[in-house]
Amino acid sequence: MSSVTAQETTFNLDTLNAGKVPVMNLRTVDAIKSEASVALKGVPFPTTRDEEWKFTNIKPIARGAFVQGNLQSLKAVSYDTATVPEAKDSTLVFVNGLYNSDSSNVKDLPEGVIVTNFKDAVEKHSALVEVSFNKANNFEDDYFTLLNTAQFEDGAFIYIPKDTKFERPIHLVYITKGQENTASFPRNLIVAERHSEFTVVEEYIGDDDAAYLTTSFTEILLGESSHMSHVRLQKDGLKAYHINRLVSQLQRDADLQSYTVSLGAEIFRNDVRAVMQGEGSHATLDGLVLVNNNQLSDTHSIMDHQVPNCTSHQLHKTIVDGKSTSVFNGKIFVRKDAQKTDAFQENHNLQLSRDGMVYTKPQLEIFADDVKCSHGATVGQLDDEQEFYLKSRGLDDKSTKEILTFGFATEVIESLPVNSIKEDLRKAVEVYTTRGLSN
């Protein structure tokens, strides 16, 4: 009955790369790309009738006729890698989905460490790419995963060999600039061998005045006892559409600390998954979302406990102002054999304006009995007692609210591993909290 209406919304694939699939010149990768391209034609574009998209209307994305960026637009942009001083010698810059070698700066890498763009990796490290590409991808029949897989032209490739500790953060910068309707499809592959330690920061920035589309996909394979800190900063322009997928696969005793901070974009949809495949592994997936005006930010997450004795934590905080909307849908999934799982998830939402909307759906799906799993969700305002306390110390209403809002948000960023980014974000939060409360 609904099949007629489901066809109403379709995404224009023909304008992308002139209707063709960009080629990587590596057999296994190209095979996966063309499979995805075929599969894409059989998967309907999501609508709010799909449970997974119930509150996120992406019709505006379907309306655009997007095109990938060209080499010319690439040259017009430069980026100063010293913006994040800790990573000035380990920064890759991408513009409109393509690699910008002029702005990038990678040097003095420890032996065996690879930090490069995907195209380069295909040429120089094809064996590594072949064994790891698409291995962690567990997004089945997902429109945007297929779209990214089929259409990506480049992205980052990071490889950390065993027993290697790479101290400097690796900074990946994705810039969208230029005309309306620019589409980019960054595809990142991160592989860490056993006992490695490293930090990766993904940062997405763009113009405020263009309705561009970013469809990104980051795949992380963490070997035994590896430790990764991951920060994802979404600071897109306020008219942008950004759909991201992040999937990580953890082997025995691996440890992932992942933080996503989302400030920009008109529509942002972020699906994050941690798959615990090895006993003793741990994943933290924290998130901070600040939205205002007509912004919509939607986070879906799955903590997939496949084996016993793993732990996972999630703290997801959102502040909603103006007419903006926040959606959170987080699942703790404990499979049948995953005994002794210890997992908790917290989602706290602060609603600052009368016209904002908050949707939250924390879920537990548990198939093992000897587990400790919990979640909590709150929607509300600032704490009365705290407000009174601050006011009784002489603070006026406005600064009381600013301080408390600031405090609410900064809890998530306090543990970020890169200082300059932490400072930067504190400022961004401050701007948001003062801007947010002034209207």
Next chain:
Amino acid sequence: MLKIVNLHAEVDGTEILKGINLEIKAGEVHAVMGPNGSGKSTLSKVIAGHPAYEVTKGEIYFEGKNIEELAADERARLGIFLAFQYPVEIPGVSNSMLMRQAYNSIRREHGEEEMDPLEFDDYVHQKLDIVEMDPKFLDRSVNDGFSGGEKKRNEILQLAVLNPKLALLDETDSGLDIDALKIVSEGINKIKDSSKGVLLVTHYQRILNYITPDYVHVLKDGRIVKSGGKELALQLEADGYDNIIESVNGEAK
């Protein structure tokens, strides 16, 4: 009453008790002292039958009977009581309900008639005074929201109500202020008599100011390294564990 012979026990594959020998007769109070990690709490849990601990060697006899194969509840019904170091909270289960059911299960074991709730209520109220507890504690959930001192007093109340033959007191004094310690100790003194044995596990000597032990044993690394009378406890307090243990090691060499 209790006889422990060459007891070895482990938890998760780690051996904690490495050959304990101990005999407690009716009417005797034995104190087991030792530094952290010496195995004192393990000893009381193994006697009570905690399932996480595995006896790998040796025997425990209670009133001449080897109790190794008995589950914790069976041991409890025989008359062994463990006052927990960290009493467990059980939301929704009231104290009086727990005690009545426990008490009646012990009576059943002895072929005695069960007490009806009214009779039992009278019986429990008599015991409340022993630990100076407010009757309203009876209606509260077991240890749920109790302060540290209240939890320990609750353990002693259960001891008084269940009236076991052997009381294992696992660091009952820890975390108590002086007033609470007095109440708890006096409670224990009121309960103990010539028919009961007491094994008092403690880190500090101070509870022994209130409860006089007949024997003191020093536990170290899973073994009793020194035994003596109550004066040993005072010596420990004065010289510290290290000195005592060093001198023991010295003797051994």
Next chain:
Amino acid sequence: MSEIDALDSVVSQPYKYGFKTEIEYDDFPRGLNEDIIKMISEKKGEPDFMLEFRLKAYRNWLKMTEPTWPNVEYPKIDYQDLVYYSAPKKKPKLDSLDEVDPAILETYEKLGIPLHEQKMMQNVAVDAVFDSVSVATTFRKKLAEVGVIFCSISEALKDYPELVKKYIGTVIPPGDNYFAALNSAVFTDGSFCYIPKGVKCPMELSTYFRINNEESGQFERTLIVAEEGASVSYLEGCTAPMFSKNQLHAAVVELVALDNAEIKYSTVQNWYSGDKNGVGGIYNFVTKRGICKGVNSKISWTQVETGSAITWKYPSVILQGDNSIGEFYSVAVTNDKMQADTGTKMIHLGKNTRSTIISKGISAGESNNSYRGLVKIGKKADGARNYSVCDSMLIGDQCGAHTFPYIESANSTASIEHEASTSKIGEDQIFYLQSRGLDEEDAVSLIINGFVKEVFKELPMEFAVEATKLLSIKLEGSVG
């Protein structure tokens, strides 16, 4: 009798209500069409508006599809293979039990619900619904003295058609959902309660549902209206014989509370749940919803779900009146191959509305138990408050526990708190109790009773005892 004693006294008996009563039936032919609906309406001598209501619902239903979103699985139901009207042949007279088939009276007696005047439960008025029709209602006269109407909905349609017309379908419209639409088309009986202005109902009202006929679906409809300042406590119990076929039970319950009124609705659901291998049992697809229409009104749902092969039900409250209160207390127990997808919806529309959700799920055997709930705060619901706690307990490693709470807030002055946890019975708790002399089974019973206590204390006394027994029977042998 204390809770523990109650548990102790229970014998190992999987489903003691599984017997069938042999009586003669007046059945309609299988299948569903407009003629069948007209026959039902005619048989019951209904006013015209009711037939229109039914036909409208039926036409709606034809256009709808069975929901697939619940976390349950079952073979496709052939709606043309069901019998939509099944009544015991002897028709009871309204004022006397003399003409009720003695076999039916005996059935209720066996179920612990004596209907005879001299044996009736003190202070509980009972409406007994046997398959499709109400067979007896006790204490009617006594209730009538204070103006309380308590009768079967069929009688209400005859005696108080205006009242029924005013409220039926106002909380759950005929096209609300697939099963509600089906019910609206074919419902055969159920209870009607009307508490007039300012009256506190002097006794508990209770309906006892019994499915006896193997081939029939049961589609009962209950409507409870509490006028301004009125209050009532209503109990619902259900059992069914053990058949190897599945029976469909698609009930609709509507509650209306006007200004300052209060309705407390308690259910102990113990439909036959099928055997160990999942053969047979009731499909319990029920729509229950109340509306706090007036200011300061209150609706409270308490449910103990221990039966049915599949349970699909979300007793909900629409909080329309300012300062109104909605409550949902639930214990859902699943064992063997049972499936439950149950929870509530709290729809806050009025100012300063408050809701509380306490849900306790226990899964054992190979069962699956899901909590699904919605807390929705409308734009105008200034100062709305919700507090939810959903705890699950797993017994054994072949079962599943799931929690799907939906929270939607469109008002910045609202505050919502939701907590959920899943755990197993703590080994240290069991050890503690064992070290006090309790055997393992007793220890587990005690802990489970503690787990559900918060909900059981909301039940009226008579039901609390029964619920405690049921819980223990349901979980017998699943621990250890």
